[in-house]
Amino acid sequence: MRFGPLIDQVMEAFQCLPGIGPRSAQRMTLHLLERDRAGGAHLAQALARALERVGRCERCRNLSETPLCPICASARRDATTLCVVETPADVLAIEQAGGYAGRYFVLLGRLSPIDGIGPEELGLEQLIRRVRDEGIREVILATNPTVEGEATAYFITERLREPGVTVTRIAHGVPLGGELEYVDGGTLLHALQGRKPL
Amino acid sequence: MRFGPLIDQVMEAFQCLPGIGPRSAQRMTLHLLERDRAGGAHLAQALARALERVGRCERCRNLSETPLCPICASARRDATTLCVVETPADVLAIEQAGGYAGRYFVLLGRLSPIDGIGPEELGLEQLIRRVRDEGIREVILATNPTVEGEATAYFITERLREPGVTVTRIAHGVPLGGELEYVDGGTLLHALQGRKPL
Numbered sequence: 001m002r003f004g005p006l007i008d009q010v011m012e013a014f015q016c017l018p019g020i021g022p023r024s025a026q027r028m029t030l031h032l033l034e035r036d037r038a039g040g041a042h043l044a045q046a047l048a049r050a051l052e053r054v055g056r057c058e059r060c061r062n063l064s065e066t067p068l069c070p071i072c073a074s075a076r077r078d079a080t081t082l083c084v085v086e087t088p089a090d091v092l093a094i095e096q097a098g099g100y101a102g103r104y105f106v107l108l109g110r111l112s113p114i115d116g117i118g119p120e121e122l123g124l125e126q127l128i129r130r131v132r133d134e135g136i137r138e139v140i141l142a143t144n145p146t147v148e149g150e151a152t153a154y155f156i157t158e159r160l161r162e163p164g165v166t167v168t169r170i171a172h173g174v175p176l177g178g179e180l181e182y183v184d185g186g187t188l189l190h191a192l193q194g195r196k197p198l
Numbered sequence: 199m200r201f202g203p204l205i206d207q208v209m210e211a212f213q214c215l216p217g218i219g220p221r222s223a224q225r226m227t228l229h230l231l232e233r234d235r236a237g238g239a240h241l242a243q244a245l246a247r248a249l250e251r252v253g254r255c256e257r258c259r260n261l262s263e264t265p266l267c268p269i270c271a272s273a274r275r276d277a278t279t280l281c282v283v284e285t286p287a288d289v290l291a292i293e294q295a296g297g298y299a300g301r302y303f304v305l306l307g308r309l310s311p312i313d314g315i316g317p318e319e320l321g322l323e324q325l326i327r328r329v330r331d332e333g334i335r336e337v338i339l340a341t342n343p344t345v346e347g348e349a350t351a352y353f354i355t356e357r358l359r360e361p362g363v364t365v366t367r368i369a370h371g372v373p374l375g376g377e378l379e380y381v382d383g384g385t386l387l388h389a390l391q392g393r394k395p396l
Contacts, residue, residue, distance in 0.1 A: 002290075003252075003260070003261050003262065003263070003267070003286065003290075004252070004262065004263035004264070004267075004268070005263070006244070006247055006248040006251055006252060006263050007248055007252060007261065007263070009244040009247075009248070010241075010244045010245050010248045012244075013237070013240050013241040013244040013245070014241065016230070016234050016237030016238070016240070016241060017226045017229065017230070017241075018225055018226060018229045019222070019225075024217070026287065026290070027216055027217075027287070028215045028216060029248075030261070030285070030286055030287050031215065031216045032214070032215070032245070032249070033248065033249070033252055033261055033286075034261070034285065034286065034306065036214050037249055039211070039214030040214070040245055040249050041246065041249050042211050042214070043208075043211040043212065043214060043215075043242075043245065044241075044242045044243075044245040044246040044249065045242075045246070046204070046207040046208045046210075046211045047208050047211070047230070047238055047241065047242040048239065048242040048243070048246070049204055049207075050204040050205055050207070050208045050227075050231065051230070051231070051235055051238050051239050051242065053204055054201075054202075054204060054205060054231055062201070063201050063205065063228070063231055063232070064201065064202065065201070065202035065203070065204050065205070066202070069201070069202075070202070087228070087232065088201065088228055088231075088232065089224070089225070089228050092201075092224070108232065
């Protein structure tokens, strides 16, 4: 037995969310219908509106509600430094950490030939054009320290060998607050190799 | 920095869901916008439609898309047995277990004077009227084995002392597949007190 097709559809639709299985979807659906109809209506409306109006920044490819995202549009950001990240969530993480004043380029993925994701899908031509045309002096590669992220960083480095442009990679090492004992071997090796004089 | 007001609103709206905090809400929002716009649109639409059309069954108070829910409308359910539960999720759980052929009454809560939930909020008058008018012979109290659930069951028992009506309580004991070692003391005492001859 089920309550009916409309409720079933909501339970099923919730399962498109990451980490949400049938049981959580059922709990969410019943919660909204029983206890928080106003919240549910707000969610449905906000989601529909965002899906309709949110596109991509035409300069950095980040999610944006305007043709240029606030960061690209801001005159206060350093236009000579570009940080290359895989996803919009990475932009958020770096912004929340504070301290970075340059601009971004969002790949919206990483090189992954198996999934059919090549240089075009990541907008690498656009990236190279930007570096050439906008007088960018440093490109910081902040792709994830995974096999694909590293391959992507390496590929971009090869393509960006231009006079006057420095390409850097974010440092990998022991995270702050982490205990050496619990850090994996690969990270420890990176931390040792990347050691600096005090 | 945030992406913009529309995306912010979605991230905030997702937090009305049970168990969803700011981080999960952000992950859900970005997932839908980056990777599953069709799924997001379907969710928004299904949710809006369900909120608009799902009401309560006028006989059992369960969530229903029609004036009478499928169970109350079915001629194949035993009309002389009524199972009283706290929430629509409880109805689902019992139906999924299979084997119960009677009808339901959904309290949509439990007695909780602190939260201002008394007999009227739980529709107890309606329940008593049904028992009297519909020739119900057994009322099974399946409220949760919590302090409030027990108090609710006790209160209903007191109100349903009618000739010809048996009021029963679901059994409490060791769950199937559970190991005695890990079962709490209260449950074990219930299991011992409720022992049956073999």
